[in-house]
Amino acid sequence: MKSFRHIIYALLLALLVMMPRAVGECYVTLKYKDVPFDFGSLSFPEEMYLVEFDIDSLLKRVEKDFKFQKEMQLFAQNEEYRMFLQMLEYLKKPEVKEHLATIKIYEGALYDGKNYRTVWFWTVQNNKELVNHFGSFFKGKITEEKKAAVLKSYHAWQDYANQFLLPPGEQIDYTIIKKASPRPDFQARPVFEVLDISPLEFGTVKNKAAWSAEVRFVGEVMESFIAGYSKHYVFNYKNKPVLLGFMSIDSERNFWPEIFDNALLDGPVKKVARGEENHEIK
């Protein structure tokens, strides 16, 4: 009986020791702010740093710099510079501009009580309404037909992405110290390998269908491996599809999805794996 009491005391003491630690470690926020976007507002934690990068002014600046470099003959102008300038001029044409989607790039940062965490996200908004066939996927609630059609195309994409899947037996050789080649070939095709692809997720944004999927990948940047995590949401806004995607480093993949799910989706998401297509969507 005495030992039983000791166990209870020990458990209580352990709880007392662990509680402040648990409270300190998990991210607690009580206040949210409504941040206006073109497709409505999202509620992010109040402490979150958000910045939008003006792509138009950035491209203008790059163009100006390239032209200045050409005039001053600072660096050798190669084929890529010329092609880039040509592409910018093509995109400026009004007949091309009206067909393009609006792309916006943002950066977000949040202090979780211990560390600063950073995320990059982007929105792609179609300027035109989609034709009936594609538009019907995003209008109204999810039906069995819509679900089957979307899963079919998602699985086709998944099969394509599986080509880049890192084989389980193939591991990075850690025993060697690799020396970077003296003249790295930056024009060579970057190596990209997929580590993990999630099943398709079904959710709702303002009571309308929303689809999301996540991927973990390893990219070879400057001959070294950098792993990342990305999640994309597709949903409907005034009969125009909107894509919201974000990317973070691999070790922060358990932190950011929760923030974005809370900001965008109405309720909990439903994951549907391959072979489980007949589950009911609530």
Place this chain on the structure above:
Amino acid sequence: MRLSKCFFSTFLLACFCFFTIASEAKAKVVEHKFDNFTLPDEAYLIEYDFKESLNLEMYPSYMRRDIEKLVNLANMYLITMNDGESYRNAVAFTMFLDNELLREGRKDLTQEQKERLRFHYGDWQRQNVAYAESMIQSELDKLLYWSTFRFNEKNIHKISYAADEFIYASTLVDYDWSGVKTLILNGEYGYASRGGITAIVAGIFFSLYFDMYTYNVRDDGVGILVLACIDSEKEYWQPIFANTVNQRTLSLP
């Protein structure tokens, strides 16, 4: 009965030896141009040699000599490790600042002159460390005081690149600097400093953690080792960085 006791104790001893050997982490010694540092055996490492990779013809002739001198003994390493759950990256940068007087006039200097130079050099270094510490502290305080950054802005800031001011505009959000500690590195006196910096430069937010070591290299000059990672991974990298150089803390009176 005695046999079984003996057997049991031998078995325990064997288990203890096995676990001690098994728990010893293997280390990888990375040899670079003037010294070496240690990393866990699981670290994937790629070495960048600035001298080899730089295309010096790209730079104007008056800059070439200085650039060549600067990168002569500098190396950068990108480190990748997998802890079983996720991949993590860090950067190591090594540099050698050679003391030309000691290097070129080495043959002509007497032992006494060498000793004197070492004494003066040490004195100069100590003074500079104290000066740098106070200067950095006051500058950082000023920056923090003028910082206009707030986390709870209502809307999104829009960063325009049309004007030059935005490119160079920077805000210091947070910093954490341990100051300079005197250590014994590779059997000689050395200085260590660690810290983090969080800033917004041209709208881009970043938060980095640094571990820096400065030490004497065979009386020829100063070796510098800088290790860096992003702030959210600093708990993981801190013990690894601390074991890179052969160090033990010096107990000064």
